[in-house]
Amino acid sequence: MGLTGLDIFKLLPKTNCKECGKPTCLAFAMALAGKKAKAADCPHLSEEAKAALEGASAPPVQPVKIGVGETRFKTGEETALFRHDEKFYNPTGIAVTIGDDLDDDALNARLEKINALQFERVGERIAVDLVAIENKSGEAEKFAAAARKIADKTKLNLILISSEPGNMKAAAARVGERRPLLYGADRGNVEAMTAVARDAGCPIGVKGESLDELAELTQMIKNGGVEEIVIDPMPRGPGDAVEKFTAIRRLALKKSFRPLGFPIIAFAGRDDPYRECMEAGSFICKYAGIVVMHGCEAWQMLPLLTLRMNIFTDPQKPIQVEAKLYKVGEPHENSPLLCTTNFSLTYFTVEGEVESSRMPSYILSVDTEGTSVLTAYSADKFNEKIIHKAMDEAEVEQAVSHRKIIIPGYVAVLSGKLEEETGWEVLVGPKEASFIPRYLKETWK
Ligand code: SF4
Numbered sequence: 001m002g003l004t005g006l007d008i009f010k011l012l013p014k015t016n017c018k019e020c021g022k023p024t025c026l027a028f029a030m031a032l033a034g035k036k037a038k039a040a041d042c043p044h045l046s047e048e049a050k051a052a053l054e055g056a057s058a059p060p061v062q063p064v065k066i067g068v069g070e071t072r073f074k075t076g077e078e079t080a081l082f083r084h085d086e087k088f089y090n091p092t093g094i095a096v097t098i099g100d101d102l103d104d105d106a107l108n109a110r111l112e113k114i115n116a117l118q119f120e121r122v123g124e125r126i127a128v129d130l131v132a133i134e135n136k137s138g139e140a141e142k143f144a145a146a147a148r149k150i151a152d153k154t155k156l157n158l159i160l161i162s163s164e165p166g167n168m169k170a171a172a173a174r175v176g177e178r179r180p181l182l183y184g185a186d187r188g189n190v191e192a193m194t195a196v197a198r199d200a201g202c203p204i205g206v207k208g209e210s211l212d213e214l215a216e217l218t219q220m221i222k223n224g225g226v227e228e229i230v231i232d233p234m235p236r237g238p239g240d241a242v243e244k245f246t247a248i249r250r251l252a253l254k255k256s257f258r259p260l261g262f263p264i265i266a267f268a269g270r271d272d273p274y275r276e277c278m279e280a281g282s283f284i285c286k287y288a289g290i291v292v293m294h295g296c297e298a299w300q301m302l303p304l305l306t307l308r309m310n311i312f313t314d315p316q317k318p319i320q321v322e323a324k325l326y327k328v329g330e331p332h333e334n335s336p337l338l339c340t341t342n343f344s345l346t347y348f349t350v351e352g353e354v355e356s357s358r359m360p361s362y363i364l365s366v367d368t369e370g371t372s373v374l375t376a377y378s379a380d381k382f383n384e385k386i387i388h389k390a391m392d393e394a395e396v397e398q399a400v401s402h403r404k405i406i407i408p409g410y411v412a413v414l415s416g417k418l419e420e421e422t423g424w425e426v427l428v429g430p431k432e433a434s435f436i437p438r439y440l441k442e443t444w445k
Pocket residue numbers: 012013014015016017018019020021022023024025028041042043044045
């Protein structure tokens with residue numbers, strides 16, 4: 001829990017010297033509490049106050065970065081228990097396992113399948129994030145060689161899974177430049193594993209059978225010089241998992257309990273592919289930072305990635321497309337011009353139906369702050385003036401010569417006003433997008 005403005009004020013020199021750019025120490029304290037100032041802006045803080053303020057401003061769930069460069073995966077830094085309070089920030093990473101005991105052909109085939117697990121949904125690419133390489137052979141050289149082969153054939157980030165520090169060291173040495181997560185520290189090997197992670201400059205994954213044990217192990221790892229940690233509370237089933245994951249998030253956020261303020265890694269059960277998928281779904285909802293799957297079928301991944309997309313969307317901010325004139329196919333001056341709102345689901349539904357009509361068309365997406373047609377109309381965000389402005393800004397006159405615009409059937413009531421406002425002929429389209437192909441075929445000659 002962060003400090004309040006008054007808590008912060010008590011730590012300040014109270015001289016009101018204004019050097020921080022604020023008129024008083026109290027104003028500075030309030031700005032700091034509201035994250036509108038930095039502790040470093042006050043040059044007169046005591047060492048004790050600096051330490052207290054820095055500790056309080058650290059995120060309750062530490063960030064952990066796996067990988068390097070643009071495709072680097074980041075987890076942690078969550079600040080809310082419920083997404084209606086505040087959005088969840090870093091989407092759960094989905095990892096798929098691959099064993100180092102596979103022969104070359106099987107390894108390549110599985111990796112190819114994992115690499116292909118990417119889809120497009122409402123204009124966004126959704127895909128798995130990580131490959132989890134398991135040291136099933138128990139051999140250092142096989143593990144290291146498999147890690148290298150996989151690293152050379154995928155851009156996905158890597159997790160190395162082994163509880164043998166020597167094997168982990170060998171694999172980390174071969175793929176260290178990819179900054180993999182080294183998973184497998186436990187009570188028996190924590191010191192040696194910490195040393196491997198520290199020397200390789202990699203984040204570490206640690207498991208413990210109870211939250212107390214896990215809290216103790218994370219402190220040992222931090223004392224050993226590794227800051228980026230993901231934790232596995234080793235649940236005994238999906239119910240126990242959700243209970244433990246919730247307790248961890250609650251302790252981190254509500255009690256500022258730093259020893260458990262780390263992202264969680266969760267392993268979905270492998271016995272049944274349907275159950276695996278359901279377990280992974282519940283882990284995404286509550287509160288895994290990474291979910292490791294064994295199954296890698298598209299039918300398993302697509303629903304999980306879709307669920308993840310929904311959970312990590314800001315509920316206070318509807319997903320929207322850019323408000324502009326879109327082309328479907330290669331439209332020309334006589335092509336239909338349809339108009340809709342910039343709510344992603346609405347826009348892509350319309351676009352999909354226009355595409356399936358096989359009639360090259362223009363779609364004018366109007367900025368309604370990401371709301372759907374009826375919601376936007378009710379909130380007066382989709383009226384004749386706003387549509388007219390969108391038409392002008394998109395220069396639709398340059399695109400088509402017929403001066404006809406098709407509006408959604410649900411706002412037929414707008415047609416007269418829009419005609420008066422724009423001087424264009426307004427055609428009322430169908431209420432349901434699924435009727436667009438038939439509508440275009442029958443009305444657009
Ligand atoms: S610089 Fe520090 S001491 Fe001076 S007004 Fe700001 S908070 Fe107070």
